[in-house]
Amino acid sequence: MSEQEWLTEKMRRALHHHLAAWSDGPGYRQACELSESYRHLLPKPVTASQLHGLRNVVGAASDPQEVKRFTTNQSQKAERRGDLELRDYWQAVGKALDELRSEVKTLWTAIGGDKVSLSKKPRQDAQNEIQMQLMRAFVQHLVAHSQYLSVK
Amino acid sequence: MSEEKQLTKEQQKAMARLAIRRAVAQVSDSLFEGAQGLGEKLRQANLDTGQIRNLENIAYSTDRLSDIYDFLKKQMGRPGKLGQQWRHQGVGQELLDTLTGLRKRASATVKGVGQKYPQGVHRDTERQVHLMLCREYLKHVAAHYLYTGAVE
Numbered sequence: 572m573s574e575q576e577w578l579t580e581k582m583r584r585a586l587h588h589h590l591a592a593w594s595d596g597p598g599y600r601q602a603c604e605l606s607e608s609y610r611h612l613l614p615k616p617v618t619a620s621q622l623h624g625l626r627n628v629v630g631a632a633s634d635p636q637e638v639k640r641f642t643t644n645q646s647q648k649a650e651r652r653g654d655l656e657l658r659d660y661w662q663a664v665g666k667a668l669d670e671l672r673s674e675v676k677t678l679w680t681a682i683g684g685d686k687v688s689l690s691k692k693p694r695q696d697a698q699n700e701i702q703m704q705l706m707r708a709f710v711q712h713l714v715a716h717s718q719y720l721s722v723k
Numbered sequence: 724m725s726e727e728k729q730l731t732k733e734q735q736k737a738m739a740r741l742a743i744r745r746a747v748a749q750v751s752d753s754l755f756e757g758a759q760g761l762g763e764k765l766r767q768a769n770l771d772t773g774q775i776r777n778l779e780n781i782a783y784s785t786d787r788l789s790d791i792y793d794f795l796k797k798q799m800g801r802p803g804k805l806g807q808q809w810r811h812q813g814v815g816q817e818l819l820d821t822l823t824g825l826r827k828r829a830s831a832t833v834k835g836v837g838q839k840y841p842q843g844v845h846r847d848t849e850r851q852v853h854l855m856l857c858r859e860y861l862k863h864v865a866a867h868y869l870y871t872g873a874v875e
Contacts, residue, residue, distance in 0.1 A: 587786075588847065591786045591787045591850075592847050592850060594787050594789050595787050595788045595789045595850055596850070598789075599789045599792070708787075708789075711789075711790075711793055712789060712793060714797075715792070715793035715794075715796040715797045715800070716793075716796055717800075718796060718797050718800030718801070719796035719797070719799055719800040720800070721800050722799065722800050722802075722806060722810070
């Protein structure tokens, strides 16, 4: 089920509004903090092309699991190369993106999702779509702040 | 009870919108001089007009402050000539700091309006006013940037 099908106009407006507020507030802060805490890995070994890869995956994915696979794969690759700091970085990114699930619950309630009668699967799909939107905003901030730190 | 507080919620919302518009116009006028200086610095950095237009377009098309911040960070973090231009004498950083600093002006504006029309403001009003102020500031910056280019 696409987002368009389950959202009423009122819910869509509320979601848009809540996503913007989250993106400018906690989402922005958390992404910048994550980037700052690994700034010693910028611009290498966390390269611009890796970050753009993450941005492309998040932009194209329709399911949070696809993003999870990407971050897991990146951390495993780093571990195989013996780069444990880079492995930790990708694990931290994966964890931050996973934790957005709790924000989905908050947003879901705030827009009145609990009041909509949906069976388990469509509800899960709808919540996945919201998580993807949170992930896109988070990664946009992460990439921008990392690029900014790379030349500082 | 004051006359304002006897208004219905809808009336308070309408009055608050007008009061915010007036207050934003006042703050905008007070930002004019500082924005001129920054417009000149952007010109001195030899930034292309397209860069300034892009920045303005983002500010006017988004409902997220963080989209504006991310744009500036990405431009400052670019390798090569463009990144150097945005970093020239710290002009990009100064612009970013000024825009983020407008939060205080937004906060004061909303506080003043909220005292008069408590039901006319909500928890996201400050962020929305902040975005309005950023647009105003960037409008002045872009105008002065273009003006200095034309009179040179």
